[in-house]
Amino acid sequence: MSAELKVEHLRKVFSVGRPAIDDVSFRATAGEIVVLLGPSGCGKTTTLRCVAGLETPTSGEIAIGREAVSVPARGVLVPPRLRNIGMVFQSYAVWPHMTVRQNVTYPLRQRRVPRAEAGRKVDEVLALVGLSEYAERPVVSLSGGQMQRVALARSLVYQPQLLLLDEPLSNLDAKLRLRLRDDLRRIIKQTGVTALYVTHDQSEAVVLGDRIGVMRDGKLLQIAPPNEIYNRPADMFVANFTGASNALPGRLLARNGEFGTVETGGGNRLTAWLPPGVAAGSEVNVALRPENIRLGVQAAAEPNHFTARVTGQRYQGTQTIYELATLGGRLEALELGTNVRYPVGSDVEILLPPELCWAYSAQEAAPME
Amino acid sequence: MAADSTALGADIEPLTGSYEASQRSARLRAAGRWLWSAGLLVILGFLVVYPVSMLLLGALTNTNPVVDGFATFNLSLENFVTVLANPNVHLALINSLIACGGGTALAVVIGLGFSWIVVRTNTPCKGFIAAVSLVPLFVPPLVAAVAWSILASPKSGLLNTLLAGLGIDWRFDVYSMPGMIVIFGVYYAPYVYMFTASALRNMDPALEEAAEISGATALSTLLTVTFPLIAPAIISGMLLSFIVMLGIYGIPAVLGTPGDIPVLTTYIFKLTAWSPPLYSTAAAVAVILMTVTGFLVWLQHRVVSARSYITVAGKAFRPAVMNLGRWRYFTLGLAIVYLVIVVVLPTLALIVAAFRKFLFIRTMASLFDARQYSLIHFERLFDNPLALRSIVNTIEVGLITAVIGGILSFAIGYTIHRTRLSGRKSIDVISTLPVAIPGLVIGVAYLWAWIGLPGGLYGTIWILALAFVARFMPDTIKALSTSLLQIHRELEEAAWICGTRMLGTIRMIVLPLARPGVIAAMTLLFVLAIRELGSSLFLYTSETMVMAVLLLDYYEGGNVGITAAFSLVQTILLGVLIGFAHVLSRGGTDTGVGKAG
Ligand SMILES: Nc1ncnc2c1ncn2[C@@H]1O[C@H](COP(=O)(O)OP(=O)(O)O)[C@@H](O)[C@H]1O
Numbered sequence: 001m002s003a004e005l006k007v008e009h010l011r012k013v014f015s016v017g018r019p020a021i022d023d024v025s026f027r028a029t030a031g032e033i034v035v036l037l038g039p040s041g042c043g044k045t046t047t048l049r050c051v052a053g054l055e056t057p058t059s060g061e062i063a064i065g066r067e068a069v070s071v072p073a074r075g076v077l078v079p080p081r082l083r084n085i086g087m088v089f090q091s092y093a094v095w096p097h098m099t100v101r102q103n104v105t106y107p108l109r110q111r112r113v114p115r116a117e118a119g120r121k122v123d124e125v126l127a128l129v130g131l132s133e134y135a136e137r138p139v140v141s142l143s144g145g146q147m148q149r150v151a152l153a154r155s156l157v158y159q160p161q162l163l164l165l166d167e168p169l170s171n172l173d174a175k176l177r178l179r180l181r182d183d184l185r186r187i188i189k190q191t192g193v194t195a196l197y198v199t200h201d202q203s204e205a206v207v208l209g210d211r212i213g214v215m216r217d218g219k220l221l222q223i224a225p226p227n228e229i230y231n232r233p234a235d236m237f238v239a240n241f242t243g244a245s246n247a248l249p250g251r252l253l254a255r256n257g258e259f260g261t262v263e264t265g266g267g268n269r270l271t272a273w274l275p276p277g278v279a280a281g282s283e284v285n286v287a288l289r290p291e292n293i294r295l296g297v298q299a300a301a302e303p304n305h306f307t308a309r310v311t312g313q314r315y316q317g318t319q320t321i322y323e324l325a326t327l328g329g330r331l332e333a334l335e336l337g338t339n340v341r342y343p344v345g346s347d348v349e350i351l352l353p354p355e356l357c358w359a360y361s362a363q364e365a366a367p368m369e
Numbered sequence: 370m371a372a373d374s375t376a377l378g379a380d381i382e383p384l385t386g387s388y389e390a391s392q393r394s395a396r397l398r399a400a401g402r403w404l405w406s407a408g409l410l411v412i413l414g415f416l417v418v419y420p421v422s423m424l425l426l427g428a429l430t431n432t433n434p435v436v437d438g439f440a441t442f443n444l445s446l447e448n449f450v451t452v453l454a455n456p457n458v459h460l461a462l463i464n465s466l467i468a469c470g471g472g473t474a475l476a477v478v479i480g481l482g483f484s485w486i487v488v489r490t491n492t493p494c495k496g497f498i499a500a501v502s503l504v505p506l507f508v509p510p511l512v513a514a515v516a517w518s519i520l521a522s523p524k525s526g527l528l529n530t531l532l533a534g535l536g537i538d539w540r541f542d543v544y545s546m547p548g549m550i551v552i553f554g555v556y557y558a559p560y561v562y563m564f565t566a567s568a569l570r571n572m573d574p575a576l577e578e579a580a581e582i583s584g585a586t587a588l589s590t591l592l593t594v595t596f597p598l599i600a601p602a603i604i605s606g607m608l609l610s611f612i613v614m615l616g617i618y619g620i621p622a623v624l625g626t627p628g629d630i631p632v633l634t635t636y637i638f639k640l641t642a643w644s645p646p647l648y649s650t651a652a653a654v655a656v657i658l659m660t661v662t663g664f665l666v667w668l669q670h671r672v673v674s675a676r677s678y679i680t681v682a683g684k685a686f687r688p689a690v691m692n693l694g695r696w697r698y699f700t701l702g703l704a705i706v707y708l709v710i711v712v713v714l715p716t717l718a719l720i721v722a723a724f725r726k727f728l729f730i731r732t733m734a735s736l737f738d739a740r741q742y743s744l745i746h747f748e749r750l751f752d753n754p755l756a757l758r759s760i761v762n763t764i765e766v767g768l769i770t771a772v773i774g775g776i777l778s779f780a781i782g783y784t785i786h787r788t789r790l791s792g793r794k795s796i797d798v799i800s801t802l803p804v805a806i807p808g809l810v811i812g813v814a815y816l817w818a819w820i821g822l823p824g825g826l827y828g829t830i831w832i833l834a835l836a837f838v839a840r841f842m843p844d845t846i847k848a849l850s851t852s853l854l855q856i857h858r859e860l861e862e863a864a865w866i867c868g869t870r871m872l873g874t875i876r877m878i879v880l881p882l883a884r885p886g887v888i889a890a891m892t893l894l895f896v897l898a899i900r901e902l903g904s905s906l907f908l909y910t911s912e913t914m915v916m917a918v919l920l921l922d923y924y925e926g927g928n929v930g931i932t933a934a935f936s937l938v939q940t941i942l943l944g945v946l947i948g949f950a951h952v953l954s955r956g957g958t959d960t961g962v963g964k965a966g
């Protein structure tokens with residue numbers, strides 16, 4: 001029922017501007033949830049629409065299951081209605097002139113499923129998304145979250161082999177978004193369908209995805225399980241986009257396997273993880289998440305142990321963000337807890353775990369945002 | 370009234386002076402507000418309620434109480450029943466329904482077609498096509514009809530001469546029901562276009578894509594999703610174009626009269642041209658026309674205000690554009706053909722007829738023979754003192770209408786939308802009433818209301834101007850309301866709180882901000898007044914002759930050359946005005962120009 005999705009060297013160039021998608025390749029195995037994450041305009045929607053068949057790729061190849069559905073070089077372009085996929089749109093796209101049941105039954109009607117069987121399937125899927133009591137309501141009387149559940153039910157009712165979701169939560173308010181986010185993963189996993197999910201929200205991506213692909217300017221930068229994206233970002237952009245907001249400039253003195261020694265401002269030496277291809281002697285930027293800086297650790301023997309001056313603090317109730325001056329630059333560190341431990345002006349011992357300091361070549365484009 | 374005097378402004382009185390003094394000024398201001406509402410209601414009563422009541426009365430008697438005195442006043446349904454049973458009325462009604470029904474059907478095909486081409490296909494030059502789709506709104510219906518009678522009258526039409534020259538036996542006949550239907554459909558398609566194009570533009574393309582993904586074919590998507598979603602827009606446009614066609618006089622007068630196809634409007638006029646004029650019968654038929662129109666307006670209002678599905682405010686969609694391949698040159702071709710039909714051919718026909726000594730064209734060669742052309746028709750046109758007088762009169766009427774109508778509409782629009790004065794609901798209702806009254810019916814009503822009053826309005830320029838003000842009031846108020854609503858309420862309230870009184874606020878804040886809208890509305894009124902024919906027909910005298918009426922006179926007198934020359938004069942005058950209006954309003958009030966047909 002659920003099928004593998006294969007995207008190879010996909011390119012899409014619109015009549016104007018740079019390519020919207022530039023040589024994107026990835027796979028989603030049957031039953032897997034792959035999330036495409038990236039800032040607005042990076043080509044996520046275009047990728048998804050190419051997979052759906054709503055957009056014609058310029059070149060490349062898309063296959064769902066065993067069937068090649070878009071191969072422009074061979075003139076293959078299977079229309080969306082024959083791809084047996086489901087799609088959930090950012091704007092819900094539920095049909096306002098129909099009731100909930102009519103909306104969800106629609107795909108079965110198009111497939112000429114017998115009435116009794118259709119009724120049973122609709123009831124099942126409405127129960128799955130938690131809308132059983134609303135079946136006979138006109139959709140326009142529902143809230144945004146409920147409409148999105150209708151859209152989900154409508155795209156699941158015919159058991160498609162692939163489910164596509166384009167920022168399905170971005171039009172909802174924050175609280176609802178959290179609820180539906182958890183529900184979404186449960187429902188998708190329950191049906192076992194392969195899913196391609198697009199979002200610009202990293203926290204959504206982490207919760208939902210079996211694997212996350214980070215995109216920028218039409219390129220797929222890295223695709224990996226969430227903990228790898230968070231602990232071994234492939235480049236400065238991925239690190240930055242997923243929340244590593246600190247960047248310390250420095251120079252790589254020596255490389256030692258996966259790690260290396262970086263000289264930062266003030267002549268301090270820092271041990272950091274190195275992605276492949278960063279050569280000794282080159283200028284680097286060390287990226288570091290605020291959560292990974294450990295404060296007040298009395299362990300002078302450990303590597304990357306420094307002293308920092310607290311120059312500012314932002315108290316947020318359950319956590320505090322400290323602004324630190326150290327290593328010839330500025331760092332932001334985050335500590336959980338309702339207690340503010342370090343007053344402004346005091347000195348604090350900090351520990352920067354080497355495997356969580358990532359040194360990227362400074363030649364790379366500056367981090368965005 | 371005085372009890373709720375704090376509703377407006379009383380609380381911003383400076384806290385100086387004694388308690389009594391402030392009490393007194395509050396009472397004075399309450400009285401002022403009451404006078405304002407009452408004043409507007411009196412003006413509306415005079416402009417709208419009185420004439421319409423007289424018309425209704427007229428339909429129920431066979432005397433006019435104002436003319437014949439109340440002694441002979443005899444109220445009965447008899448007159449009305451007689452009219453209802455009259456087979457001539459049936460014929461006119463049926464002809465009206467067929468012509469307008471057919472015209473509407475064609476308008477829907479054309480309007481929907483062009484909105485699809487413009488919004489949903491990759492046809493080249495879409496901006497041009499969008500403009501072309503609206504062009505007929507700027508063509509005066511009377512001029513269009515005259516031009517098409519020159520082109521396609523069965524005996525001497527230029528197109529028929531051409532066909533004969535080519536040895537083709539088939540002939541156009543615009544003096545027929547199908548001819549009228551085609552002209553109606555072609556010139557009123559923009560009403561459907563305006564509604565459906567914006568509905569298509571505002572529809573989230575994901576709604577259709579979701580259907581496609583659900584397994585629906587393109588046709589099935591069209592039938593189950595697209596059409597149901599834009600149905601309110603289609604129906605609105607349909608009803609509106611039907612309403613306008615039903616009330617129009619120029620086209621059926623020019624095209625229907627030679628072929629003896631009476632419709633309601635031409636029949637009403639014929640009744641008053643009888644000797645002696647059958648005014649009460651005309652009033653009764655006018656009431657029938659008004660009732661049908663009123664019902665349709667109500668229906669359209671229902672459709673528009675029923676929950677529109679397509680309301681995602683402030684969201685811009687990128688419409689799904691269909692790649693037509695080579696067919697996109699075909700769709701561009703359709704637009705060009707349309708432009709040729711509505712503008713190019715009629716203009717050429719008018720030019721040829723106006724400058725040619727004799728319209729009879731024996732051969733194609735003679736069409737290009739310079740000796741056949743002269744200014745003789747223009748000379749003869751302006752030899753007639755009536756022509757010049759009609760131009761002066763028309764401009765005078767236009768100016769009076771624009772100024773009075775503009776000011777009154779602003780006062781009413783402001784009162785309705787921006788105050789909480791008591792009586793504003795009634796003001797709103799009465800000022801929208803003329804929407805449901807065709808121009809011709811307003812003419813009959815004004816005639817009926819003022820003809821007998823000695824020393825009164827009848828026979829002056831003013832009765833024309835006042836009738837126009839009443840007739841176009843709903844359009845003007847609507848055009849103004851948009852610009853009034855754009856002024857943020859807070860801006861006004863800030864001024865109030867700063868202690869500026871209401872009138873001061875209007876003068877210092879609202880007027881400057883609304884001025885572009887007011888000027889545009891006045892220009893619009895000027896343009897509408899210049900082309901208005903239906904209501905003028907009953908209200909002019911030889912002293913107050915206006916262009917549209919004289920043009921029809923020339924046409925009916927059979928002098929094609931002078932008619933064409935005069936049409937050109939009117940068209941150029943209008944063109945200059947519309948260009949001026951466009952510059953002033955940057956196209957913001959386009960839609961109003963055609964509303965009054
Ligand atoms: N139909 C289109 N025509 C032209 N450019 C487009 C079209 N759709 C998307 N683009 C461009 O392609 C790029 C990627 O867009 P999109 O895939 O929507 O980004 P995302 O979904 O990641 O925000 C953007 O620069 C956008 O402007």
Ligand SMILES: [Mg+2]
Nearest residue numbers: 041044045167
């Ligand atoms: Mg997007």
